[in-house]
Amino acid sequence: MTDPTKPKNNRRSAIAAIVAGALAVLTPLGVGIASFLTPLFKTKKSPKVRVALLSQVPDDGMPRSFPVVADRQDAWTGYEAQRIGAVYLVRNPGEAEPIAFTAKCPHAGCLVGYTPGDTVFKCPCHTSSFNLDGTRVRGDEEVSPRGMDTLPVELKKLSGDGDIEITEIHVEYIDYQTGHAEKHSTA
Ligand code: FES
Structure with a gap:
C-alpha cells in the first residue's frame, strides 16, 4: 500500500x-x-569651505569676492576641487569677524556683482540692487523677494611662524532656494 x-x-x-x-x-x-x-x-550636504585668510579682508566695510572651491558629487560621479560658487566677505570697522554673503541672487540665481568702491551690490540679470549689509535697496520694489543670503562663518586660528598668527575664514556654503521671501536650503 x-x-x-x-x-x-x-x-x-x-x-x-x-x-x-x-x-x-x-x-x-x-x-x-x-x-x-x-x-x-x-541629501546634499552644505560643505564647510576655507575661502580666505582674515588678513585678506580688512575691516573697512568693503566687500571682497572669493570663489568657493569644494569637492562636488553628482548622482554617481565625484569631482575634486570644483568652483561651486562665490561669496562676498564684508568686515565692518572694529569687527573681528566678517559677514559672508553668497553671491547667488535670491531672485533667480544669477551672480550678484560688485564694483570696488560702489555702495551697492547689483544683479545684472533683472537689476536688483542690495545695500552692503545685504538688504534690498528699494525694499519690495526690487524684483528679488529677499535680501542677499548670509552664510555661517567660522574663524580658525593656525599657528604661524614666531609671533605671526594666521586666521582662516571658513564658511558653510548653503545653497538657498531662489524666488521665495524666506530662506530655504535646497538640501
Ligand atoms: S536673478 Fe538677480 S535680479 Fe533676477
Whole structure:
C-alpha cells in the first residue's frame, strides 16, 4: 500500500526549493539595485569651505569676492576641487569677524556683482540692487523677494611662524532656494 502523505511531502520540498532559489537570486539583486540607486536619494550636504585668510579682508566695510572651491558629487560621479560658487566677505570697522554673503541672487540665481568702491551690490540679470549689509535697496520694489543670503562663518586660528598668527575664514556654503521671501536650503 502506498503512503498517502508522500506526494504532499514531495510538493512541499519542491516549493521550499523554489522559494530558496528565488531568495538566493533576488537578495543580491535587491542589494545591488539599492546600492546603485542610493546616490539619487542622498541629501546634499552644505560643505564647510576655507575661502580666505582674515588678513585678506580688512575691516573697512568693503566687500571682497572669493570663489568657493569644494569637492562636488553628482548622482554617481565625484569631482575634486570644483568652483561651486562665490561669496562676498564684508568686515565692518572694529569687527573681528566678517559677514559672508553668497553671491547667488535670491531672485533667480544669477551672480550678484560688485564694483570696488560702489555702495551697492547689483544683479545684472533683472537689476536688483542690495545695500552692503545685504538688504534690498528699494525694499519690495526690487524684483528679488529677499535680501542677499548670509552664510555661517567660522574663524580658525593656525599657528604661524614666531609671533605671526594666521586666521582662516571658513564658511558653510548653503545653497538657498531662489524666488521665495524666506530662506530655504535646497538640501
Ligand atoms: S536673478 Fe538677480 S535680479 Fe533676477
